[in-house]
Amino acid sequence: MQRLRRIRRTTVLVTAAAVACLGTTALVAPASATNTAPQTAAAPAQPVAVGEPTLPSPESEVDVTGTPFTGTRPDGTVYGLIDAHSHLFMQDGMGGAAVCGKVFSEHGIETALRDCLSHEPHGLGALLENLTQDGSPIGTHDTTGWPTFADWPAHDSLTHQQMYYRWVERAWRGGQRVLVNDLVTNGLLCSINPGTHQSCDEMTAIRRQAQDTYDLQAFVDAQYGGPGRGWFRIVTSSDQARQVIEQGKLAVVLGVETSEPFGCKQTLRLPRCSRADIDAGLDELYDLGVRSMYLCHKFDNALCGVRFDPGTMGTIINAGQFLSTGTWWDAHSCPADQPHDNNPGNGELPPELEDDLPPVLPLYPPGTLCNTRGLSGLGAYTVQGLIERNMMIEIDHMSAKAADQTLDLLEEADYPGVLSTHSWMDERYLDRLYGLGGFATIYGHAAHEFVEEYERTAPVRDRYGAGIGFGFDMNGFGGTPPPRTDAAASPVTYPFRSFDGGTVLDRQTTGERTWDVNVDGVAHYGLVPDYVEDLRLVGGQEVIDDLARGPESYLTTWAGAEAH
Numbered sequence: 001m002q003r004l005r006r007i008r009r010t011t012v013l014v015t016a017a018a019v020a021c022l023g024t025t026a027l028v029a030p031a032s033a034t035n036t037a038p039q040t041a042a043a044p045a046q047p048v049a050v051g052e053p054t055l056p057s058p059e060s061e062v063d064v065t066g067t068p069f070t071g072t073r074p075d076g077t078v079y080g081l082i083d084a085h086s087h088l089f090m091q092d093g094m095g096g097a098a099v100c101g102k103v104f105s106e107h108g109i110e111t112a113l114r115d116c117l118s119h120e121p122h123g124l125g126a127l128l129e130n131l132t133q134d135g136s137p138i139g140t141h142d143t144t145g146w147p148t149f150a151d152w153p154a155h156d157s158l159t160h161q162q163m164y165y166r167w168v169e170r171a172w173r174g175g176q177r178v179l180v181n182d183l184v185t186n187g188l189l190c191s192i193n194p195g196t197h198q199s200c201d202e203m204t205a206i207r208r209q210a211q212d213t214y215d216l217q218a219f220v221d222a223q224y225g226g227p228g229r230g231w232f233r234i235v236t237s238s239d240q241a242r243q244v245i246e247q248g249k250l251a252v253v254l255g256v257e258t259s260e261p262f263g264c265k266q267t268l269r270l271p272r273c274s275r276a277d278i279d280a281g282l283d284e285l286y287d288l289g290v291r292s293m294y295l296c297h298k299f300d301n302a303l304c305g306v307r308f309d310p311g312t313m314g315t316i317i318n319a320g321q322f323l324s325t326g327t328w329w330d331a332h333s334c335p336a337d338q339p340h341d342n343n344p345g346n347g348e349l350p351p352e353l354e355d356d357l358p359p360v361l362p363l364y365p366p367g368t369l370c371n372t373r374g375l376s377g378l379g380a381y382t383v384q385g386l387i388e389r390n391m392m393i394e395i396d397h398m399s400a401k402a403a404d405q406t407l408d409l410l411e412e413a414d415y416p417g418v419l420s421t422h423s424w425m426d427e428r429y430l431d432r433l434y435g436l437g438g439f440a441t442i443y444g445h446a447a448h449e450f451v452e453e454y455e456r457t458a459p460v461r462d463r464y465g466a467g468i469g470f471g472f473d474m475n476g477f478g479g480t481p482p483p484r485t486d487a488a489a490s491p492v493t494y495p496f497r498s499f500d501g502g503t504v505l506d507r508q509t510t511g512e513r514t515w516d517v518n519v520d521g522v523a524h525y526g527l528v529p530d531y532v533e534d535l536r537l538v539g540g541q542e543v544i545d546d547l548a549r550g551p552e553s554y555l556t557t558w559a560g561a562e563a564h
Helices: 009-020 127-134 165-173 187-192 202-223 238-246 275-288 311-325 377-388 400-413 427-436 447-464 525-539 541-548 550-562
Strands: 002-004 081-086 176-185 232-234 250-258 290-294 331-333 360-362 369-371 392-394 418-420 508-510 513-515
Touching: 081 525, 081 550, 165 176, 165 202, 165 232, 165 508, 165 525, 176 202, 176 238, 176 550, 187 311, 202 232, 202 250, 202 275, 238 250, 238 550, 250 392, 275 290, 275 377, 311 360, 369 400, 377 392, 377 400, 392 550, 400 418, 400 427, 418 427, 427 447, 447 525, 447 541, 508 525, 525 541, 541 550
Parallel strands: 081 176, 176 250, 232 250, 250 290, 290 392, 392 418
Antiparallel strands: 002 360, 331 369, 508 513
16 A cells, blocks of 8 residues: 655655764765875874873863873773764765864864854754754754854754864763764765755765864874874774773774765666675775775665664655665564564654655555565675675664674674674674674663663673673764753762773863753763763663773674684
């Protein structure tokens, strides 16, 4: 059965951007952008200078005192916190207008933390922001940015920069030791995003964001006395990462999350790429320093089918799938006690999304559904290509069928390099993932929700002695943790000590604005340590101890892939 649903084409796709980015990836960049980056970037061991860096003026505070911890545990293992899924440079994804503000600027914070021109006047032009925050294309917000920050960054403002480099520095000083920077964009969403001013070619955007990351490393190094001396270190091997963490710095790993990697989209079920395209694309990513990637995301592509979004958002993204591929998601009923996909449902769309333009949406049955599309022949070839290059494979966003087939291939090869980094895989696959030697994290949910998932998945994790991490999906349109509704009864008390006890953190201030996790939630990346303290209050010290073991578990998985 099918029914007519009237959808405003542009608004639907822009809304799809808000969700499709939980890690969407398409690629953009002007022709003048630098297209190469060093294959290895970890400098010789240098002590991190935390006393008197040479900073621009004015600059954001970090509001942390004390020296970040260095070294390893007595048994030689590294420790700290790991965010295995965030998007530092979404500012250069989806046409350069999806996230307003920059991670850093040579011209200072006044230039970096500006709103998008397309949001003027008074936020009325911020279609994506208004849809994701208010559910309507009509809305307003204060566009001033620095130094007042009246309305952004905020946990529910999805189109404003949340990863300014000084906020990332606060997270590092608070105990974080690994950050996976997933290079991200979506070509279709780029093409309709208001304010687009960069190329919508996906591989161009990936190159640009990789270069952005190397440029940030150089920017931080310059503040601390030269190459290798900064706290932000891009790594391309598990040994490099271990060395960086032992020095007390932040190991930054490049990943890729895109809907149509290497041009591998499908149109009316026909692939638009070849094995040669895949080989060339994987080689290029490796040379850029990328060490993990997704095969598919949000839209079915030439490599694999996707795990659906549920409900109304599933309806919206399904419309994007149709406009991108010419086909709807194809689903069938499957057993509830087996791995399955979300049910996209037949939810009603908000009136603002209805228009006189069709298209026709399929009617799905109630209950448990599975995407009929799994891993294609080209997808299996890509998995093999990742194995041959000792790269790690992300199976979040794959359909249950595709994830099952991918795990079959990895088990046949006895390959441990498998990741699930932001709670988008059916949890029934955790046993197989850990059995291979893989690594999983939990999405940066609200504190109570994070602890609930942590406790629910603890039995399988404990069988393998695995540590845990989080996948905030910061700058990825997934939303960040709101303040706890019961925070007044048991608030985070400022100042507090970092989980390792080495630094003391007070409320974070940038310009004229001071944030408090009890009131603001995780408004930006600088509040990650505050969130960890919040988790301790909600879930107890056991949660923190398992989080502190996350980097070691991740590096063990990575080293296993390299040794294959």
